Amino acid sequence: MIVAAALAILVAMSMAIVRALLGPTIYDRILAINLFGTKTVMLITLIAALAGRADYLDIALVYAMINFIAMIAVLKFFEYGSLGHAGSDGQGE
Amino acid sequence: MSGLGIWNYVIFIFLMMAGLYMVISSTNLVKKIIGLNVFQTSVFFMYISFGYIDGGAGPVLAEGVTLYSNPLPHVLILTAIVVGVATTAVGLALTIRIKESFGSIEEDDLHKMDPSI
Amino acid sequence: MLTHLPVLVVLAPLLAAPVAALMRGAFAPWVVATLVSWFSFVCSLLLLAQVSDQGVIVYSMGGWEAPWGIEYRIDFANALLLVLITGLASIVMPYARLSVRHEIGDERSPMFYAAMLLLVLGLCGMTATGDAFNIFVFLEISSLATYTLLAMGKDRRALTSSFSYLVMGTIGGTFYLIGVGFLYVMTGTLNIADLAERLPALSDSATVRTGFAFIVTGICLKLALFPLHLWLPNAYTFAPSAVTALLGATATKVAVYILVRMVFTVFGVEFSFVTIPLSDVLVPLAIVGLLSASSVSIMQPNVKRMLAYSSVAQISYIILGIGMGTAMGLTAALLHVFNHGVMKAALFMALGAVSYRMGGTDLKHMNGLARTMPLTFWAFVIGGLSLIGVPLTVGFVSKWHLILAAMELGWWPVVVVILVGSILAVIYIGRVVEAGFFKEPEDSTRREAPAGLLIPLWILVIANIWLGIDTRLTVDIAEAAAAQLMAGGVVR
Amino acid sequence: MAVSGMLVLTGKGNKMTVLDILSGILLLAGCSLGVIGAIGLIRFPDFYTRMHAAGVTDTLCAGLFFGGLAIQFGLTLASAKLLLIFLFMLFTCPTSSHALAKAARHGGLEPWTKTGSGAAHNMSQEGAKS
Amino acid sequence: MVLEHLIDISLLVFLAVISVALLRIKDLFAAVMIFGIYSLTSASLFMVLAAADVAFTEAAVGAGISTILMLATLSITGREEKTIERKFKLLPLLIVSITGAVLLYGIRDLPPFGDAGNPAQVHVAPRYIEQSPVETDVPNIVTSVLASYRGFDTLGEVVVIFTAGLGVALIIGRRRRLPSKKEASSHE
Amino acid sequence: MNDHLILRVVGKFLIPYVMLFGLYVQFHGDFGPGGGFQAGVIFASGFVIYTLLFGLRSTQQIVSEGFLRVISASGVLIYAGVGVASMLMGGEFLNYNVLAANPIAGQHIGIMVIEFGVGLTVASTMTLLLMMFAERGLPS
Structure with a gap:
């Protein structure tokens, strides 16, 4: 059962990589990376369960967090061309 | 098992060489820095593999576990990761300044502007 | 307090750097940097005295004994290097004040001095430590500081040179x-003394040999051995003068020290020169590097760049000494490490003074310097004579020992190469001297460099002559260091 | 990796309880959702349809999967942490999917239609950059 | 144990594929994102190799901070790598092949992967594992080695970070932009 | 990111928890994976999210660069200060055993304080790095 779960996650990860490499638009890549991130979180929890260590779940949480931040950063970069920009309201500029 | 171990190391070397090739052959400065990161990360893998013990738990003491993997490489690599990100930050800062003062981050263009670079 | 000397050398700049970075204006951080480098210098001198009294000093960080914790292990070789680094730092820091104000500006001065202190800290830490991984950490501290400092040059090419470095x-x-x-992975330890004990049994292992190859190649990249030197000329040329003086005199020397430590102490003479024919690699590279870099430096229109190439050549002399693999050769190499540091710092400082007044270091800026800036120019001339290896200067001492070492081995062609290298040095220094004495300056009013630059410069020039005449100090220490290193350096 | 891993998970347990079966079902359901989403990511014709496949399955897949694991861990700190991770993903995954879709729409990426499929394929990186 | 090897090998293959893709890709923005995937995958690999702390750091630093800094850089320098005619570069390939060959020679005599009897596992490390609870009373051995046994390395690490901050502040810190810079950047 | 209202709301909601998690990692580093360095990075990512969502200027109103520089330097000084303190109390540099009457207690104090120093430096420097990079990217 656990083997099947691990296999499924790995297959999903490899498909996400294929999509990230193929593109064609940049949004596809971002989407693939997002999916890859969530699958990584699942893989880490799986490893934690295999090792029987609750500590490792902290790491999964970090992954989820980093995934979210990277996502925002990519979007921000993509829409505004700079990371420090406040947005269209021009607040604080 | 040993065959699998060698397979591990062979891939690490492949990654290392891919990173090194990226550093040496790319003309784009950002790409060079990505290459450096790939190169360094593969060295980190190598270190961690040196400390890996089959069936050994992560080096956090727990009830009923007797076999732990070697904590020393982990400590070294923690330091090395920090060094890596520090180098990356300085390299990227330099890249920004190069773009601002030369208008390009392609080594070919820079070389054309000034053959001594 | 004396038992803490090894760590105090490193600790003083470590504590001072953050403090200096937070200060305002240019004066306060300069005072801090200067005082701290003097303090470190005093510590290193005391340390050298302690080493000659008591032999090898071992200091365990955190109280954890050697293979488990990190230890500082000071013998003659690193004590000598520490004296060189901190001594040059304590001369360059006072000198830096005017040139930094001129080239960097007050606004960025605090951080600039902090970076200088971090550079000194990294170099000292690399030198003093007895742990192979700790060397890497401090190597990266000094490298990061170097990248930053190199990028501070006014010319925009400073940025690209810093990036390639x-x-x-x-x-x-x-x-x-x-x-x-x-x-x-082969020994299970990172401590240098422990490695030295465990490696001889493993000399057949392909892994150890590969490790040796990678360590030597990595360090040779850092010390700019001939085919790997391409980063050096640009880096030295475009950096601010104070930085060039400190870097040119110390950074590559510390890399040489690490090479010596690895080759002689960790792997041992037996492994490095018999099992692996290190001489067959180093000596030809050194000879080619020496001749080519000297020839290239003759053609340089910029004097700073010329000296940078000459640095590559001088490093080749040092590598030549190491490549001989004998006690004599090693003595000569260590002597040249020290002496070249002293003379190159003087030369770069003189150039800094020229650039301060004339606005550049091209050959044309040197025209008529004997009349317009006589004190600076004479300092340059004496430094240049030292570089050539004229008797009564430090350069002569080390070259003489190098020639003796080559003759001991019966390597006559090498002796000829060393002499040819000196002749090439006569040519490239001669161009500058000719320009200074015989060319007409554009504006022949006398405008000597300010005392703030001249006094440190002349202190170094006098050291050049004094150490050239009274050779007991340096030669004795270098010989003792070489003897320790040849013996494997593992003195428990 | 620790040898003291969870016996049931590795299939070495001697008895299967109801909870084990339940957790197995949850795990398998979660994983099959994940694979379905990934297949959709590969096979669907354009960005929006792929996003439909991936974004929709993602959270539920993670939820089921974590639920399965949490049953294995039992009522411990680990299950609480799993719940936290799940909550975090429950908030962030749909948010980022939404933001991404919105960004794509603003970026001028046209949805694929059966007739105008060419438009989606012309949507190369240069076009998306604007 | 088979499962771990399966995960291990799959992650390694992912890494190899990603590194090749990184070499070939021209769009720097995509390259940075794929580098993010690379970091995440490598962090998972660290997890499989039982190095939780390293995985933690690699995820936070490699995938988080590095990626964001690279994106910030790209927002200034532009995201397209110039498409130059692909010259066949002999020298880099030669250097890389030689280095790789030396490394392949070097791994011949490596002690067996994952064996508890390796020199690295029997010499210094056992003291940390056995004595750390007695000497420092910290359950996480990595922390006790990091902070106490090799605390001096960690001090160096903190100084490295400080140096990086200082360096970046000196290089791109806030100050008045000189007009000459703009002139220089305008002639292209 | 004004037009991404949902992102803003969710992000703002998450920031305190991210920082709380950073603190957890900081003080839980003795018992599980984590420690000053990781905690610093996570704590800094709180500021990263804020900067990304609300712009650099808003972040600068919360923490100024000068303040971050002070924190960054003080982290190094705290770490080195522990070493100096142990030297003054008769041990070697960074020998925490002498910091308290009992070596174990000394080790606890030492590790706690230096991890705190690491956390301070890393969190402030990472935030500072992002702010400096973002500053350059803003149209001047």
Whole structure:
């Protein structure tokens, strides 16, 4: 059962990589990376369960967090061309 | 098992060489820095593999576990990761300044502007 | 307090750097930097005295004994290097004040001095430590500080030179890391003395040999051995004068020291020169490097660049001494490490003074310097004579020992090469001297460099002559260091 | 990796309880959702349809999966942490999917239609950059 | 144990594929994102190799901070790598092949992967594992080695970070932009 | 990111928890994976999210660069200060055993304080790095 779960996650990860490499638009890549991130979180929890260590779940949480931040950063970069920009309201500029 | 171990190391070397090739052959400065990161990360893998013990738990003491993997490489690599990100930050800062003062981050263009670079 | 001397050398700049970075204006951080480098210098001198009294000093960080914790292990070789680094730092820091104000500006001065202190800290830490991985950490501290300082040059090419040094330096550091990893996996230890004990039994292992190859290559990237020197000329040329003086005199020397430590102490003479024919690699590279770099430096229109190429040549002399693999050769190499540091710092400082007044260091700026800036120019001339190896200067002492070492081995062609190198040095220094004495300056009013630059400069010039006449101090220490290193350096 | 891993998970347990079966079902359901989403990511014709496949399955897949694991861990700190991770993903995954879709729409990426499929394929990186 | 090897090998293959893709890709923005995937995958690999702390750091630093800094850089320098005619570069390939060959020679005599009897596992490390609870009373051995046994390395690490901050502040810190810079950047 | 209202709301909601998690990692580093370095990075990512969502200027109103520089330097000084303190109390540099009457207690104090120093430096430097990079990217 656990083997099947691990296999499924790995297959999903490899498909996400294929999509990230193929593109064609940049949004596809971002989407693939997002999916890859969530699958990584699942893989880490799986490893934690295999090792029987609750500590490792902290790491999964970090992954989820980093995934979210990277996502925002990519979007921000993509829409505004700079990371420090406040947005269209021009607040604080 | 040993065959699998060698397979591990062979891939690490492949990654290392891919990173090194990226550093040496790319003309784009950002790409060079990505290459450096790939190169360094593969060295980190190598270190961690040196400390890996089959069936050994992560080096956090727990009830009923007797076999732990070697904590020393982990400590070294923690330091090395920090060094890596520090180098990356300085390299990227330099890249920004190069773009601002030369208008390009392609080594070919820079070389054309000034053959001594 | 005296038992803490090894760590105090490193600790003083470590505590001072953050403090200096937070200060305002240019004066306060300068005072801090100067005082701290003087303090470190005093500590290193005391340390040298202690080493000659008591032999090897071992200091365990955190109280954890050697293979488990990190230890500082001071013998003659690193004590000598520490004196060189901190001594030059304590001369360059006072000198830096005017040139930094001129080239960097007050606004960025605090951080600039902090970076200088971090550079000194990294170099001292690398030198003093007895742990192979700790070397890597401090190597990276000094490298990061160097990248920053190099980028501070006014010319925009300073940025690209800094970037290419960053790439090369990181590759070098990572190579070193790979090598240390291979040693670690074979021995299970990172401590240099412990490694030295355990490695001889493993000399057949392909992994240890590969580790050796990677460590040597990585360090050679850092010390700019001939085919790997491409980062150096630009880096030195475009950096601010104070930085060039400190870097040119110390950074590559520390890399040489690490090479010596690895080759002689960790791997041992037996492994490095018999099992692995290190001489067959180093000596030809050194000879080619010496001749080519000297020839290239003759053609340089910029004097700073000329001296940078000459640095590559001088490093080749040092590598030549190491490549001989004998006690005499090693003595000569260590002597030249020290002496070249002293003379190159003087030369770069003189150039800094020229650039301060004339606005550049091209050959045309040197025209008529004997009349317009006589004190600076004479300092340059004496430094140049030292570089050539004229008797009564430090340069002569080390070259003489190098020639003696070559003759001991019966390597007559090498003696000829050394002499040819000196003749080439006569030519490139001669161009500058000719310009200074015989060319007409554009404006022949006398405008000597300010005392703030001249006094440190002349202190170094006098050291050049004094150490050239009274050779007991340096030669004795270098011989003792070489003897320790040849014996494997493991003195428990 | 620790040898003291969870016996049931590795299939070495001697008895299967109801909870084990339940957790197995949850795990398998979660994983099959994940694979379905990934297949959709590969096979669907354009960005929006792929996003439909991936974004919709993602959270539920993670939820089921974590639920399965949490049953294995029992009522411990680990299950609480799993719940936290799940909550975090429950908030972030749909948010980022939404933001991404919105960004794509603003970026001028046209949805694929059966007739105008060419438009989606012309949507190369240069076009998306604007 | 088979499962771990399966995960291990799959992650390694992912890494190899990603590194090749990184070499070939021209769009720097995509390259940075794929580098993010690379970091995440490598962090998972660290997890499989039982190095939780390293995985933690690699995820936070490699995938988080590095990626964001690279994106910030790209927002200034532009995201397209110039498409130059692909010259066949002999020298880099030669250097890389030689280095790789030396490394392949070097791994011949490596002690067996994952064996508890390796020199690295029997010499210094056992003291940390056995004595750390007695000497420092910290359950996480990595922390006790990091902070106490090799605390000096960690001090160096903190100084490295400080140096990086200082360096970046010196290089791109806030100050008045000189007009000459703009002139220089305008002639292209 | 004004037009991404949902992102803003969710992000703002998450920031305190991210920082709380950073603190957890900081003080839980003795018992599980984590420690000053990781905690610093996570704590800094709180500021990263804020900067990304609300712009650099808003972040600068919360923490100024000068303040971050002070924190960054003080982290190094705290770490080195522990070493100096142990030297003054008769041990070697960074020998925590002498910091308290009992070596174990000394080790606890030492590790706690230096991890705190690491956390301070890393969190402030990472935030500072992002702010400096973002500053350059803003149209001047």
